Amino acid sequence: MPDIKRDKPCKLRSSTRRDERTILSAPLLWASVLLLAAIFGMTSLRPLFATWFPQLDRPIYLQDSFWSLTEAHLLIVSASSTVAGLIGVLAGIGVTRNAGREFRSLVETVVAVGQTFPPVAVLAIAAPLIGFGAKPALIALTLYGLLPVLQGTIAGIGSVPPAAREIAEGLGMRAGQILWRIELPLAAPVIVGGIRTSVMINLGTAAIASTVGAKTLGSPIIIGLSGFNTAYVIQGAVIVALLAVVIDLAFEQLTRYLARWRQAPVDPRIGLAVEH
Amino acid sequence: MIEFHQVCKQFDHRKAVDHLTLTIAEGEFTVLIGASGSGKSTTLKMINRLVEHDAGYIRFAGEEIRSFKAEDIRRRMGYAIQSIGLFPHWTVEQNIGAVPQLLKWPRKRIRARVAELLELLHLDPEHFRRRYPHQLSGGQQQRVGVARALAADPEVLLMDEPFGALDPVTRAALQIEIARIHQLSGRTIVLVTHDIDEALRLADRIVLLDHGQIIQQGPPASFLTDPANDLVRDFVGRSDIGIKLLSLEIVAHYLRRGEHLTGQPILDSFNLREALSAFVARRVDALPVVDVHGQALGVLHFADLLSRKPAA
Numbered sequence A: 001m002p003d004i005k006r007d008k009p010c011k012l013r014s015s016t017r018r019d020e021r022t023i024l025s026a027p028l029l030w031a032s033v034l035l036l037a038a039i040f041g042m043t044s045l046r047p048l049f050a051t052w053f054p055q056l057d058r059p060i061y062l063q064d065s066f067w068s069l070t071e072a073h074l075l076i077v078s079a080s081s082t083v084a085g086l087i088g089v090l091a092g093i094g095v096t097r098n099a100g101r102e103f104r105s106l107v108e109t110v111v112a113v114g115q116t117f118p119p120v121a122v123l124a125i126a127a128p129l130i131g132f133g134a135k136p137a138l139i140a141l142t143l144y145g146l147l148p149v150l151q152g153t154i155a156g157i158g159s160v161p162p163a164a165r166e167i168a169e170g171l172g173m174r175a176g177q178i179l180w181r182i183e184l185p186l187a188a189p190v191i192v193g194g195i196r197t198s199v200m201i202n203l204g205t206a207a208i209a210s211t212v213g214a215k216t217l218g219s220p221i222i223i224g225l226s227g228f229n230t231a232y233v234i235q236g237a238v239i240v241a242l243l244a245v246v247i248d249l250a251f252e253q254l255t256r257y258l259a260r261w262r263q264a265p266v267d268p269r270i271g272l273a274v275e276h
Numbered sequence B: 001m002i003e004f005h006q007v008c009k010q011f012d013h014r015k016a017v018d019h020l021t022l023t024i025a026e027g028e029f030t031v032l033i034g035a036s037g038s039g040k041s042t043t044l045k046m047i048n049r050l051v052e053h054d055a056g057y058i059r060f061a062g063e064e065i066r067s068f069k070a071e072d073i074r075r076r077m078g079y080a081i082q083s084i085g086l087f088p089h090w091t092v093e094q095n096i097g098a099v100p101q102l103l104k105w106p107r108k109r110i111r112a113r114v115a116e117l118l119e120l121l122h123l124d125p126e127h128f129r130r131r132y133p134h135q136l137s138g139g140q141q142q143r144v145g146v147a148r149a150l151a152a153d154p155e156v157l158l159m160d161e162p163f164g165a166l167d168p169v170t171r172a173a174l175q176i177e178i179a180r181i182h183q184l185s186g187r188t189i190v191l192v193t194h195d196i197d198e199a200l201r202l203a204d205r206i207v208l209l210d211h212g213q214i215i216q217q218g219p220p221a222s223f224l225t226d227p228a229n230d231l232v233r234d235f236v237g238r239s240d241i242g243i244k245l246l247s248l249e250i251v252a253h254y255l256r257r258g259e260h261l262t263g264q265p266i267l268d269s270f271n272l273r274e275a276l277s278a279f280v281a282r283r284v285d286a287l288p289v290v291d292v293h294g295q296a297l298g299v300l301h302f303a304d305l306l307s308r309k310p311a312a
Helices: A007-052 A066-095 A101-114 A119-130 A134-158 A162-170 A175-212 A218-226 A230-258 A270-274 B040-047 B070-075 B092-096 B098-102 B107-120 B138-150 B168-185 B196-202 B220-225 B230-236 B241-247 B272-282 B302-307
Strands: B002-011 B014-024 B029-033 B055-060 B077-081 B156-160 B188-193 B205-210 B213-218 B286-290 B296-301
Touching (some): A066 A175, B014 B055, B040 B055, B077 B138, B092 B107, B138 B156, B168 B188, B168 B196, B196 B220, B196 B241, B205 B230, B220 B230, B272 B302
Antiparallel strands (some): B002 B014, B205 B213
C-alpha cells in the first residue's frame, strides 16, 4: 500500500529555498549597494585620490556626474540589447520552424563568422561609415549583440527533447501552442544565457564607444588614458566593473527562476514507496 | 471505428506501408506487431495524422480522417509513446491535464479528472499531483503518460511501444493495468509492440506486419495454432508454442468443480502456464483451486491441461 511520508519532501524543498536566498540574493544586494555607493560617493573620495596621485591637479572626474554617465551607458546598452534580443530571438525561432529550416545553416555560418570579429573592430568600422556620436555605437552594439542571442535561441530550442515535441503534437497542440507552452519555456534558460552574454559584451563595448563620441562610463577612462590621468581611468573602470557584476548576478537569478522546476528535489524513497 | 483501405506510405522511395487494408472494431484491443521497419509505428501514426498517408483512405468514425482538422482528431485520441515525453517543466497535474486544458475544460473539472486518473493508475493524487517528471521513477512516469493519454476520455487510445523502455517487473505491472483499463472502459485501443508475449497477453486481435503488409491477423490463439507461414512461426517462437498456448487460457475454465483436495491452492484467475509451473514445482498432478476470497472451487488435473478441452 502507498506508504507515504509527506513531511520529508516538503522539508527538503523549503530548505533549498532558504539556501538560494542566502547564497544568491545577498551578493546581488551587496553588489548593488556597492555600485550605488561608487556612483554617488566617488566625488567624496577626492582626498583618497589626491594622496594616491599627488601629481594630478584634478584627481576626480567632474566634467559629468557619474550618475549621468551611468544613465547614458545603461541607455545605450539597454537600447541595443533590446533590439538585438528581439531580432535574435525572432530569427532563432524563425530558422527552427519547418518553413525556415533551410536558412538555418546560412544563419549559423553568419553567426560564427560574425563572432570572430572583436567588438572594437565593429566599432572602428561603424564610425567612419555612420559618423561620430551615439548612433554608430548603437548600431555596432546591436549588430554584435545579435549573435549570442541568436546562437542561444537556436541552441535552446534545439535542446527541447524530441519526445516532448512529438507528444505535444500528438496530443493536439497547434504549432503556436507548442512554441509558447513547450519550446520557449524549456529553451528559456539557454536563450537568457545568450542574452546575458550579449549584454555583458555590450556593457564592455559601450565603454569603448566613447572613442567614437558617445557619452558613456568609458568617457573618464578614455579621457584619463589620453591625458595620463590614471585616477579618471580607475574611477570609470570601477563603476563599469561593478555595473557588470550587478547585471550578471541579476541574470544569474533570472536564469535560476526560469529553470526553477529543475530544482525540485528528488526523494530517493518515492520510487519504493508507491510502486507495486 | 477505424478503417484502412489500400493505404500506402512512402519515405524516400522506401515503402513503409504497402496497400494496407485493416478494420479496427469499436472496443477492440488491437496489437500491431512486427520487426523494426515493418511499418507498425507508421500505421499507428497515420491514425492521428502524425504521418500523412499517400494513397488509399483511412476512416475514423465513418469519415475520412482528412476531413477533420489534425488537432481536433488528435484531441479525440489518446497518445502514449515509449519515451513517454512528459513535459519536464510541467507538474504531473499539468501534464495529465494537457488535453482537457486544450479543450478548455473548467479548472475544477480538470482537477477532479486528474485525481481520478491518478487513483486509477495507483498513484496517490495528494503525493504526486505537484511533482515534476524528474522526481518520478520510470514506471511512475509511464503511468502518468498513460493517464495523460486517457485524460479527455478519448474514443481511441493509441500506444506506440509504451512499455518498451521499462524493466520486466514494471512492464508486467503496467500491462495488467492497461488490460484492466480496457476491461473497465471498453475503449478501443491500438498498441504497437515487438514483444509477442505482450501481444498475446493483451490483444483481442493481433495484426502481424512485415514490409508494410499484413502477414496474419486474428485472435492470439490463431497465431499459435495456425501460423500463416514461417515468419509467423519464428515470431511466436517455435519451441515454446505450447507454453504460450497455455498462457492464453485461465484455470477457471478447466477445473473440475465439486471435487475436493487438500494442499496449497492456486487461484482460478491464474493462466494455465502458471498452473503448469505449480504442477512442476510441487510435483503433483492435481491442485486445489480457490477464488480470490479463498472459497474452494474444485480441483485442476494435470491431464486436463494436455487434453485442453474445457471442463463442462
